[in-house]
Amino acid sequence: MANVKYTKVVRLIERRLKHGDYTLGGLPGEERLASEAGVSRMTVRRALDHLEGEGILNQQTNGRRTVNWDRLGPQSMVRVAFLAPAYDSTLINNLRVATSRAVDECGGMLRPIDYVHWDDPVVLDVFEAFDGVFLVPQADKIPDRVMKSLAGQSHRVVVLDSDMSEFGVPSICCFPYVFIQRMLDKLAELGHTQIDCFNTQPQTNMIQKRIWQWELWHSTHQTTGELINEPVEAYQNAADHAYEVMSKRLASGYKPKAMICLTEHAALGAYAALYDHGLKVGEDVSLMSIGEGAGGQFLRPSLYSLQAPDPKPYVRYAYNWMAQKDRSQQWNGPLLMQPPEPLFFEGTSIGPFVTD
Template identity: 40%
Template sequence: MKKATLAVQTIEKRIAHADHIVAGIPSERQLAEELGLSRNTVRIAVQHLMEKGVLVRQNNGRLNVAPNHGPKLRTLCFLAPSGMSSDADEWRQSVEGLLGGVFHGYDVTLRTATQGHWGDPVIQEVLSSFDGAFFLAPAEKIPDWLAVKMRESSCRVVVLDQDASAMGLPSVVLFPPSSENKLFDHLYNLGHRQIDCLNTQEKGAVVQARMAVWKEYITSRGLSGQLHSLEKRKPVESAYELIRDTLHDGLPLAPALFCTTGPAAIGAMRALYEGGLKVGVDVSVCAVNGEGIGRYLMPTLTALESPPRSLYLRQASEWMINGGEWRGPLLIQPEDIPLFQGESTGPVPG
C-alpha cells in the first residue's frame, strides 16, 4: 500500500469516528509525526482529500471537514465524571450496545469524554460540538446556570442517574428513591427493628434522597437506627475503615445495615468478617445497587438490581438521532425494581 494512500485512509477513518469534533483535523506536520510519514507524503494525501471535497483549508491555513461532505453524521457523546466507576462503565456499555444494536445502520458515532468540575471547558466543548450527549451526573446537583446552558444548547442532553426533569432536562433514573422500601420491608419482615444507614459517597442529590427515604421509613415504623457516614474518594475503603473502627471502639452497630451503594456494602462486609461477625447471621447487610457483582460475592449481597438500562435509554437515543420533540414525561424510570435476596440478610439475631 502506498504511504499516501495509508494517510488518506487514516484521515478518513478519523472523520468517520468523529475524531475531528473533539480535537479538530491535525496540521500536516502533526499528521506526519503521528503517522511516521514525511510531510510531503501527508501533503499529497491532504491535497487528494481536498480535491475529493472531503477537506477544506480555512483562511488561517487550518484544515477542516467540508460542511457538506457525505451523509449527515450524528455525533453523540457519553460525558462522565473523571475517574469513571464500574457503574459508569455499565452506563457507557449500555449506550454503546444500544447504538450498535437497535440503531445499527444509522449514521451515528459515539465518543466518550470526562469532566472534572462544573466549570470544566470540556462540558462547553461537548455542548457546542455534538448533536447529543448522555450526561452522567456526579454526586452534586446540576447548577441552575449549567442547566440553562444545556436546555438552550443545540446539543440534545439527557441526564443519567440524576433526576433533573424539574430543570427541564430529560433524565433517566434506574433507582427511584421509593424503590428502597423493598429493602426495608425485607428487613422488617425478617424481624429487624434497628436499621442503621451506611454511606461513603459524597452527599449529592441521589445519596441525600436515599438517606431521606431510610429516615422516613424508620420514623414512620417507629424503628431505631443511626447514620454512619464517611465521605471520601474511595467508598469501599472508607466503608471498611468506618465499620472496622466502629467495632474496634465498641460503638453501637445495629443488627441490620442499609448501605446507600454497593461499594459501601462490600467494604462493610469485609470489616464485619475481620471483626468476627458473620454477615447474614450476626449483622444483615443490604444495598441499593449490587453493581452487577452482588450475586457473586461471598456471601451474596441482598440488593436492588439494575434493570436492563437499554430499555430506558432507547427513547433518549431516538430523540438524539431522529430529532423532533421530546415525547412524554421528562423523567424516565422503572416502575418496579427487582430485589435479589442474598445470603447477606437473615432473621434478627435471637
C-alpha cells in the same frame, strides 16, 4: 484507491473521524499529522486533498479544513458523547458499555469523554460539538452557566444515574430512590425494626434522595435506625473508606442488626469490616445494597441487592431525540425514565431478626 503512500494517511484520518477523534478541537495541522503518520507534509497534503475531493473535508476561506460529518457513512452520522467524571466507577463503566451498545445499534457514534470538575472547559465544549450528550453528573453543585445549557434543551443532553427532571432535564435513573422503601419493607418482613443506613459515596443528589427515603420510611413505620453518612473525597476509593469507617464504628461498640448500604462499594467495605470483627453477614447482621455490578453476587454469603435494569431501551429513546435534524424540537415524553418495579438479586446476606 491505489495502494500508494498517502493512502495510509487517508485511512488513519478516516478511522479517527469514525471514532469522533476530531469532534473537539478540529483537525490538526499538516505538520502534526505528518509527524504522527511518519510521512512528509506533502504526503499529508495529498491525503487531505483526497478527503476533500471525497467530500469528507471542507476547506474554509482561511485555509483551515473542517469535517463534513454527514459524509462518513451511508446515513448521516449522529455523534454522541458519554460525558462522565474522570474517576473509576463500576456503575459508570457499566453505563458506558450499555450506552455504547445502544448507540451503535442505532447507527450512531459514541465518544467517551472525561471531565474533572464542572468548570472544566471540556463540559461546555462537548455540549456545543456533539449532536447529543449522555451526562453522568458529579457530586459538586452544578454552576448556573452549565444548568442554563442543560435546562434550556438547546443542547441535546440526557442525564444518567441521576434525576434532574425537576429542572427540565431528561433523566435516566436505573435505581429510583423510592425503591429504598421496598428494600426496607423486605427487612421489616423478616422482623427487623432497627435498620441502619450506610453511605460513603460523595453526596450526589441521588444519594441524598436515598437517605431521605430511608428517613421517611422510619418516620412512617415508627422504627429506629442510625445513619452513618461519611462521604469519601472525590477520586478516592469508596470501598476502602467504607472498611475504615465501619471498622472504627465496630471497634467502638457499634452493634448493627440490619443495614442498607446505599452503594455496593459501601457494602463491600462493610462486609470485610464485619467479618474482621467476628460478625457473620446473613446471621448476625442482615445486609442489603444497591447493586452496581461490583461483584457482590460472588461474595459468600451473596449480597442481596437491588439490580439495575437494562438501560438500552431508555438510551434508544433518548438517541432518537438527539438524532432529530430539527434542533428546536423539544423533548417529547416523560422527563424521568426509570423502571416501574424493582429487580432484586436475592442473595443470602439477609436473615430473620435474631435476639441476643
